Amino acid sequence: MADAVTMDKIVSLCRRRGFVFPSSEIYGGLGSTYDYGHYGVLTKNNIRGRWLQAMVQERDDIVLIDSAIILHPRVWEASGHVEGFTDPLVDCRTCKLRFREDQLDTAQCGRKPSKHPGETPDCDLTEARQFNLMFQTTVGPVEEAGSKAFLRPETAQGIFINFKNVLQLARRQPPFGIAQTGKSFRNEITPGNFLFRVREFEQMEMEFFVPPAEAEEWYRYWIEARYDWYLRYGLRRAHLRVREHGPEERSHYSQGTSDIEYEYPIGWSELEGVANRGDYDLTRHTEFSGTKLEFVGPEGTARYVPYVIEPAVSIERIFVAMMVDAYDEEEVAGRERTVLRLHPAIAPVKAAVLPLIAKDSGMVEKARALYEQLRQSEVVEYDEGGAIGRRYRRQDEIGTPFAFTIDEQTLEDDTVTIRERDSLAQERLSIGQVGAKLDDELSKPWTTPKTD
Amino acid sequence: MADAVTMDKIVSLCRRRGFVFPSSEIYGGLGSTYDYGHYGVLTKNNIRGRWLQAMVQERDDIVLIDSAIILHPRVWEASGHVEGFTDPLVDCRTCKLRFREDQLDTAQCGRKPSKHPGETPDCDLTEARQFNLMFQTTVGPVEEAGSKAFLRPETAQGIFINFKNVLQLARRQPPFGIAQTGKSFRNEITPGNFLFRVREFEQMEMEFFVPPAEAEEWYRYWIEARYDWYLRYGLRRAHLRVREHGPEERSHYSQGTSDIEYEYPIGWSELEGVANRGDYDLTRHTEFSGTKLEFVGPEGTARYVPYVIEPAVSIERIFVAMMVDAYDEEEVAGRERTVLRLHPAIAPVKAAVLPLIAKDSGMVEKARALYEQLRQSEVVEYDEGGAIGRRYRRQDEIGTPFAFTIDEQTLEDDTVTIRERDSLAQERLSIGQVGAKLDDELSKPWTTPKTD
Numbered sequence: 001m002a003d004a005v006t007m008d009k010i011v012s013l014c015r016r017r018g019f020v021f022p023s024s025e026i027y028g029g030l031g032s033t034y035d036y037g038h039y040g041v042l043t044k045n046n047i048r049g050r051w052l053q054a055m056v057q058e059r060d061d062i063v064l065i066d067s068a069i070i071l072h073p074r075v076w077e078a079s080g081h082v083e084g085f086t087d088p089l090v091d092c093r094t095c096k097l098r099f100r101e102d103q104l105d106t107a108q109c110g111r112k113p114s115k116h117p118g119e120t121p122d123c124d125l126t127e128a129r130q131f132n133l134m135f136q137t138t139v140g141p142v143e144e145a146g147s148k149a150f151l152r153p154e155t156a157q158g159i160f161i162n163f164k165n166v167l168q169l170a171r172r173q174p175p176f177g178i179a180q181t182g183k184s185f186r187n188e189i190t191p192g193n194f195l196f197r198v199r200e201f202e203q204m205e206m207e208f209f210v211p212p213a214e215a216e217e218w219y220r221y222w223i224e225a226r227y228d229w230y231l232r233y234g235l236r237r238a239h240l241r242v243r244e245h246g247p248e249e250r251s252h253y254s255q256g257t258s259d260i261e262y263e264y265p266i267g268w269s270e271l272e273g274v275a276n277r278g279d280y281d282l283t284r285h286t287e288f289s290g291t292k293l294e295f296v297g298p299e300g301t302a303r304y305v306p307y308v309i310e311p312a313v314s315i316e317r318i319f320v321a322m323m324v325d326a327y328d329e330e331e332v333a334g335r336e337r338t339v340l341r342l343h344p345a346i347a348p349v350k351a352a353v354l355p356l357i358a359k360d361s362g363m364v365e366k367a368r369a370l371y372e373q374l375r376q377s378e379v380v381e382y383d384e385g386g387a388i389g390r391r392y393r394r395q396d397e398i399g400t401p402f403a404f405t406i407d408e409q410t411l412e413d414d415t416v417t418i419r420e421r422d423s424l425a426q427e428r429l430s431i432g433q434v435g436a437k438l439d440d441e442l443s444k445p446w447t448t449p450k451t452d
Numbered sequence: 453m454a455d456a457v458t459m460d461k462i463v464s465l466c467r468r469r470g471f472v473f474p475s476s477e478i479y480g481g482l483g484s485t486y487d488y489g490h491y492g493v494l495t496k497n498n499i500r501g502r503w504l505q506a507m508v509q510e511r512d513d514i515v516l517i518d519s520a521i522i523l524h525p526r527v528w529e530a531s532g533h534v535e536g537f538t539d540p541l542v543d544c545r546t547c548k549l550r551f552r553e554d555q556l557d558t559a560q561c562g563r564k565p566s567k568h569p570g571e572t573p574d575c576d577l578t579e580a581r582q583f584n585l586m587f588q589t590t591v592g593p594v595e596e597a598g599s600k601a602f603l604r605p606e607t608a609q610g611i612f613i614n615f616k617n618v619l620q621l622a623r624r625q626p627p628f629g630i631a632q633t634g635k636s637f638r639n640e641i642t643p644g645n646f647l648f649r650v651r652e653f654e655q656m657e658m659e660f661f662v663p664p665a666e667a668e669e670w671y672r673y674w675i676e677a678r679y680d681w682y683l684r685y686g687l688r689r690a691h692l693r694v695r696e697h698g699p700e701e702r703s704h705y706s707q708g709t710s711d712i713e714y715e716y717p718i719g720w721s722e723l724e725g726v727a728n729r730g731d732y733d734l735t736r737h738t739e740f741s742g743t744k745l746e747f748v749g750p751e752g753t754a755r756y757v758p759y760v761i762e763p764a765v766s767i768e769r770i771f772v773a774m775m776v777d778a779y780d781e782e783e784v785a786g787r788e789r790t791v792l793r794l795h796p797a798i799a800p801v802k803a804a805v806l807p808l809i810a811k812d813s814g815m816v817e818k819a820r821a822l823y824e825q826l827r828q829s830e831v832v833e834y835d836e837g838g839a840i841g842r843r844y845r846r847q848d849e850i851g852t853p854f855a856f857t858i859d860e861q862t863l864e865d866d867t868v869t870i871r872e873r874d875s876l877a878q879e880r881l882s883i884g885q886v887g888a889k890l891d892d893e894l895s896k897p898w899t900t901p902k903t904d
Contacts (some may be wrong), residue, residue: 015621016621017621018617018618018621018622021614021617023519023520023523023524024520024523024524024526024527024613025613025617026613026616026737026741026742026743026745027524027526027527027613027740027741028524029524030520030522030523030524030591033520033522033523034520035517035518035519035520035610035614035617036517036518036519037515037516037517037614037617037618037621037622038515038516038517038618038622040518041516041517041518042516044518057827057831058827060834063489063490064489064490064493064494065487065488065489065490065493066487066488066492066493066496067475067487067488068475068476068482068485068486068487068652069635069637069652070482070485070637070651070652071475071476071482071485072475072476072479072480072481072482074476074479075476075479135589135590135591136589136590137587137588137589137603138587138588138639139482139587139639139651140639140641151589151603158487161476161477161478161479162473162487162489164478165470165473165477165487165489166470166489166490169467169468169469169470169489170470170489170490171837183521183635185521185522187590187591187592189592199522199591200520200521200522285478288479289478289479290478291478293478375509375510379509382512385623
């Protein structure tokens with residue numbers, strides 16, 4: 001890569017090509033909220049699909065659930081969120097701005113942006129007060145005490161409260177896992193950096209219940225398994241690292257936490273967290289609900305509260321990491337091209353079918369027929385709009401790994417050109433072989449073509 | 453079917469087999485809120501997948517979006533929801549219960565349940581007041597006026613506010629559609645009937661933008677297309693009907709609305725609505741946002757505000773309808789069996805692989821190998837727990853269309869038994885043919901085996 005990939009370039013490509021738009025844009029936007037366009041939805045679906053494939057479909061020991069977003073409010077008392085899921089906020093009485101106390105060092109004073117809050121005589125900061133990050137709402141027609149509810153800040157608790165159901169009805173015994181994907185909500189004071197920190201996001205969490213003696217081993221196992229998953233889908237090793245939290249950095253219940261970090265344009269930051277949560281959650285829900293959440297072996301051979309290993313990530317952070325790693329600009333034959341070198345499994349569109357000349361009804365007919373055939377099994381695009389070079393560039397920018405072009409020669413001998421996104425290699429093959437060729441290419445192992 | 457399918461039977465099966473649990477059950481539940489277990493998630497994923505296949509993948513003219521749940525609050529002023537998305541509520545000063553004014557005829561008096569509210573001298577009903585069904589919340593750290601926000605009560609508005617983005621960036625011109633699936637939230641006063649009316653639900657909506665002169669034609673088209681989709685996935689014609697709303701029943705902006713109704717155990721009720729919304733939404737958002745939402749043809753050849761045809765449904769209502777239509781009890785060789793005759797595309801598990809004798813390591817080995825092979829492409833289950841009859845019944849109850857059993861003969865000649873869920877027909881085939889056989893069976897057109 002000639003130049004460093006900046007977040008601005010990613011944001012710009014995402015908007016230009018219809019991956020991601022600022023939400024409510026016609027109303028002036030709503031800070032740090034985004035809507036996904038067609039290619040964004042397809043890409044997210046691919047990320048989620050591959051996560052589910054690795055976490056559930058390819059395994060015997062993990063089942064799915066999908067719990068409600070608005071759970072019983074007691075759930076969040078038991079989990080510790082009502083009391084402890086807070087950020088310390090301070091206000092400046094002079095400039096009326098509000099800051100996170102733990103981020104004063106990087107914040108800008110409202111009067112003198114070159115200084116941090118508290119650094120000028122004008123600054124008049126209040127004491128910090130704890131602000132809870134859960135969104136509140138009211139269920140039912142009146143605001144009675146009992147009707148206050150929260151939007152879930154994580155999907156994990158919906159899993160813990162269903163532990164007994166899964167144990168009984170899915171006939172599982174540790175080690176086994178429960179996986180869930182879905183929206184979570186956090187009333188972040190300082191959202192930002194595009195999709196990196198947003199107020200609503202889609203989590204993919206899996207809680208793996210194990211005998212306490214095996215917890216450390218499974219903790220290591222899941223760090224490695226998740227790290228390998230990122231390599232498998234094209235993130236570069238040089239942009240990934242595992243960072244283990246020190247004891248002072250961990251949540252009070254954690255027996256060990258590691259972040260799989262990615263080198264975003266904003267620097268190394270958490271992509272996915274893997275935590276050994278011990279027996280904290282099941283114990284707390286036992287205490288608060290009066291329902292014993294434990295494992296009892298056949299004929300009472302064992303009885304214990306499982307430890308929980310949790311790999312947790314949001315689709316948004318994976319999406320950004322994959323876009324950053326895929327983004328490339330290069331000069332080809334004197335012309336600049338932007339190309340998204342996404343893993344073919346993640347790319348929103350797998351192939352484009354292009355008639356060289358849109359006014360040639362013979363080419364159009366053959367191209368349409370090929371398109372109709374291919375889209376039975378894959379997401380493919382048909383495009384007849386504009387010069388062929390422009391159409392190639394459009395597909396490059398959305399990361400389409402293959403393009404099939406129907407030209408004069410096709411009308412003579414039924415062969416088409418296949419153009420490969422990364423190498424730009426072109427070769428001809430018989431139109432009848434295109435389906436098998438595409439299947440074959442898409443099922444091959446793939447390694448990122450970029451050098452670091 | 454011997455007996456009518458009741459909602460209780462469906463609820464009971466869903467709980468027993470881990471499709472759907474009452475949410476927050478260990479905390480005493482949270483009225484009319486549900487969590488989905490493994491088979492429930494898989495079934496919902498199949499319903500969503502088939503909707504997307506028919507609405508997006510098999511078509512050229514519809515693209516996807518995924519908009520935020522918390523949109524700019526002005527969106528809901530423009531849409532009319534702030535003012536008009538209300539139910540009229542009355543309170544009884546005597547029994548302290550609260551009722552929907554338009555449902556007094558079917559409600560029960562708190563003192564005399566055999567009577568309706570207002571029918572006894574004791575009843576002391578207040579005037580009706582309008583209660584807005586949108587969930588409110590607050591974005592940001594303080595409850596300032598501008599920070600009030602709503603959880604979306606429908607996904608449609610997220611589509612309308614992105615109309616211009618799609619027009620420009622996806623280079624579309626009417627007729628074209630934008631589809632979205634995702635959670636919506638309504639603070640229902642009287643939720644109930646299992647998943648039929650819940651406070652959070654997953655919508656699948658598509659807004660189809662057309663030249664005004666073609667609106668009526670497309671309205672008819674989409675009613676038929678959606679009706680046919682239900683037949684394709686196994687709902688019985690006798691349980692489906694289209695009911696057109698009379699002028700007095702329609703929303704003020706509607707040029708025509710039809711419900712595709714299903715005969716639920718609670719009676720004929722809306723499954724999906726198809727509405728001709730006219731130019732109401734785009735016009736209102738133009739007015740409130742100051743951004744012109746209209747279509748301008750190439751070189752100004754045309755300029756108009758498209759009309760919108762909207763097929764809108766929730767996964768929950770489809771899920772219940774499909775479960776009801778699939779549920780069957782029958783006597784086979786003197787024993788009762790419960791079977792879910794789900795369409796194979798909707799069934800959560802496509803096949804079970806069962807070693808006849810779990811203690812026979814030869815059978816287990818062959819069964820495991822077959823299972824590992826099949827699950828590369830389909831959701832299949834391996835089960836060695838309990839007598840074979842019990843394992844078959846378990847698979848019948850979750851609607852698994854095929855079971856492959858490995859027995860003594862398999863060890864001799866590498867053939868297995870295939871058992872068909874509906875007919876209970878069993879035949880032997882070579883273990884090497886199982887994959888192709890399953891593919892073949894799953895791609896056949898399928899018709900419901902039940903008679904009405």
